[in-house]
Amino acid sequence: MWYARRRGLPGEAAKGPPLARARSLTEFQQAFPDEGRCAAFLFERRWPSGFVCPACGGKRAAAVKSRASTYECLECSRQTSITAGTAMHRSKLPLPTWFWAAHLMATHSNGMSARQLEDQLGVTYKTAWLLAQKLRRSMIDPMREPLEGVVEIDQAEIPFREGDAFFEPGAAGKIFVIGAVEVIDRDTNQAKPRRKHAKYLDTRSGRIRLAAIKDNSAASIQAFVQANVKAGATLLTDGHASYSALRGYRHDPRVVGKMAGHVALPWIHRVFALMKRWSLGTYHGLRRKHVDSYLNEFVFRYNRRFYRHVSFEALLGIASGRRPVSYWDIAGRENPRKGEIAVRKTPRRRKTAAGMRRDGAPIGPVHGLHIDEPGTTG
Numbered sequence: 001m002w003y004a005r006r007r008g009l010p011g012e013a014a015k016g017p018p019l020a021r022a023r024s025l026t027e028f029q030q031a032f033p034d035e036g037r038c039a040a041f042l043f044e045r046r047w048p049s050g051f052v053c054p055a056c057g058g059k060r061a062a063a064v065k066s067r068a069s070t071y072e073c074l075e076c077s078r079q080t081s082i083t084a085g086t087a088m089h090r091s092k093l094p095l096p097t098w099f100w101a102a103h104l105m106a107t108h109s110n111g112m113s114a115r116q117l118e119d120q121l122g123v124t125y126k127t128a129w130l131l132a133q134k135l136r137r138s139m140i141d142p143m144r145e146p147l148e149g150v151v152e153i154d155q156a157e158i159p160f161r162e163g164d165a166f167f168e169p170g171a172a173g174k175i176f177v178i179g180a181v182e183v184i185d186r187d188t189n190q191a192k193p194r195r196k197h198a199k200y201l202d203t204r205s206g207r208i209r210l211a212a213i214k215d216n217s218a219a220s221i222q223a224f225v226q227a228n229v230k231a232g233a234t235l236l237t238d239g240h241a242s243y244s245a246l247r248g249y250r251h252d253p254r255v256v257g258k259m260a261g262h263v264a265l266p267w268i269h270r271v272f273a274l275m276k277r278w279s280l281g282t283y284h285g286l287r288r289k290h291v292d293s294y295l296n297e298f299v300f301r302y303n304r305r306f307y308r309h310v311s312f313e314a315l316l317g318i319a320s321g322r323r324p325v326s327y328w329d330i331a332g333r334e335n336p337r338k339g340e341i342a343v344r345k346t347p348r349r350r351k352t353a354a355g356m357r358r359d360g361a362p363i364g365p366v367h368g369l370h371i372d373e374p375g376t377t378g
């Protein structure tokens, strides 16, 4: 577990509240039975040493009874939702549904398709699909470090699925995928570069990276390596000329002649085999449009395979601090109402800790509300 210790992830798990460490379905459901317990968990994560108003820094707040998981600052009356900035931002789904979905996606070794989530959560397919997509967007750690040490790299072709027709791998189009995996020595749990052409025996795989590339050109391959592998690393490749043209790496090509690739580069071939089996088993083939988010999902789960039960926090977006994504981001379309000014005929009144309160000035001109501004719409 050198690798896990070095990254500090299980350590975080041990420090966290027992809720996050719940493993079984029963334990999980006991830990997060309702909206209140989920909200308390989020509150604890967001404000570990008590509420702090993001507007004025005030420390006193009251829970807003009419709006779940929202707190109103007693100094400046600003209302703050504890889901703001997470994957659950402005969602109408109950928090336990989100938590359960994240738990399922994080702990199931093969992940969950939207169809499987639909059955598990009792929601519509469209809801399940959007939920899965939003959670999948959290499956890339913005702070992640490039691979290092000894790294096997290779390319593969995977069939992709088009339309809703029954998926036939033989008749489908292909996507080029490039992958890299760290090769770790079992006895020291560290990477040990060896002399060129030496065999790497008794090793295991470390972290991986995968990406779809538009072709097998040198430019595509080199861009991937530079973005994902730290300079100075030893690259074990199939001897493709694109790799040796890369500056700043130690090259150890495995020119194998007629030998099968999985003999010379066993770890990356195992990763590709698992990825193909997963994409067919869970998704019945990947679609070209969302292929990157599916590859990210596979990488996320592979890199956390020894401590899956804690990765659901990262999935919920609690840990990452990323910008929430909307349906329109995911569908890759423009929100038709984007930039439109929603005109309110009467000022909105909302229930606050101190009674009903109007937004803005009590009497005045009609307020223009910008729909993309958080907190200005329902």
Ligand SMILES: [Zn+2]
Pocket: 053, 054, 055, 056, 057, 058, 073, 074, 075, 076, 077, 078
């Ligand atoms: Zn305040």
